[in-house]
Amino acid sequence: MSGLSRDDVAHVATLARIHLNDDELDTMAGQLDQIVEWVGQISEVAAADVPPMSHPLPLTNVTRPDEVRECLSAEEALSGAPASEEDRFAVPRILDED
């Protein structure tokens, strides 16, 4: 496993929707490279036939009867919204301007 470059960090930050400025990229690239190298030691630990464990419990899908229950009112659901209009969340434009 190769190290993590400054460009890699910039790319992953874009994927994660976090804008990083130049200073942050400088600091974080070094720190993340060190951390990635350290966690990379894990590649030598488990044999190929070890089953993966995603969760401590044997998970089964949990369902409930499809019945109408009490839920948040529109007012409650929108109470923390940065912007709302006509009982809906108002968001910035999602399409290009042209």
Add this chain to the structure above:
Amino acid sequence: MTKTELCLLSAAQMANGLVAGDFTSVELTQAHLDRIADLNPALNAYLYVDDAGALATAREVDEARAAGQDLPRLAGVPVAVKDIACTVGMPTTAGSKMLEGWMPPYDATIVAKLKSAKMPILGKTNMDEFAMGSSTEHSAFGPTRNPWDLDRIPGGSGGGSSAAVGAYLAPLAIGSDTGGSIRQPAAVTGTVGTKPTYGGVSRYGVIALASSLDQIGPCARSVTDTALLHEVLGGHDEMDSTSLDAPVPAVVEASSTRDLTGMKIGVVKEISGEGFQPGVLARFEEARAKLVELGAEIVEVSCPHFTSAMAAYYLVLPSEASSNLARYDAMRYGLRVGPDGVESPSAEQVMAASRAAGFGDEVKRRIILGTYALSSGYYDAYYGQAQKVRTLIACDFEAAFEQVDVLISPTTPTTAFKLGEKLDDPLAMYLGDLATIPANLAGVPGMSIPVGVAEDNLPVGLQFLAPATQDQRLYAVGAALEAALTEQWGGPMLDQAAHLCLAQPFDKQEAGA
């Protein structure tokens, strides 16, 4: 009783005193609120204090009691809640600018349980942002300070809860433990904390960090008090699909255990020795000898894959966190800011700018690490491999628990470090959690109790681990050891503590009033 004397009682004594009519819940709650007002500016344990709400509950309890109503055991005993649990009427921030001032529209199940137990909620305690950290220094609202030494960390992420309990600003508090965030703060503040079995306490309405690791649990100053809160919190919740559909282990009953005859205890070879502070090891060895005196048989066990637990954890946690924290997208709640100098920015630009402004460095680091670990081409090498190591760790536990009833280790390799000491070296900070992390990966319960102070006069914690759903074993062995140590010390550990200097200005003020 003076206000300070009220605050120094155990939660069990408070509950008994309320029943006996020795004092009212309003008096008890007001005593804590006054102490918070006095000491919180120095400690920053609470991010928000709800005087009016806590007193309203207290009044309700006093009136109900006067009217002869049957009340729950802890009715009228105040409690603090880590700012990771949603609370109607109190802001919930998870220690982040992203959620500054956010008022949740519903209560977490555990908060609803505290309310139906009629416990006055004093306020919300400080934490590392989104529970990422081991020191509370990653809180967006300033670090919490350790009551034993204000220049030192109170542990993390639940340092607000541990400091509040340790400084007698609350008898009980809620914590959350993803890699040790209840047990490590307990260890470095001389208090008690339990991470229950995974699924033992509902997480509905608790802000998620890493969903396959997160567990809510109780913090207090004694094993019995911790058990009392554990029973209030535990139990199945249909609103949490990972909640265990099983009875709450009888932890209160177990906390009256004093004799450990017949109990087999394993010392985990891999979590001791090299890298551990001499004073930590010395207290651990003394506690181990005490357990033998109490009748337990002690054997050494090996959990060979525990040495890979840290690396597995720092892949699993960031991966899950990067997914969980995708919800902070500036659309439905939380901070929204536009990028500078962009007219009519797109939703994506607003997201990237808001997440840049709302998240602190550690959160950004872990989201980026997790996004990288999950990205195509790296998934098998990192996340996939970490999941396999998790299986090996769970197998280590299984093999160990075939030989012994509980496992023990020091909770932390060192006592509380200084604020700022590890802030610029994230990897060094991570490595302090090596003893607590295996339990989260396997989903087994763990507890930390104080076992004395090290050469630096700071508290040392001992960790117990038990098989899944056997939480009561932690309380049995924890209570027996605590009772033996208390007898040896001539009183509870916090009583001998340097931290009581904090209480002195308060006493003087009260005497002068």
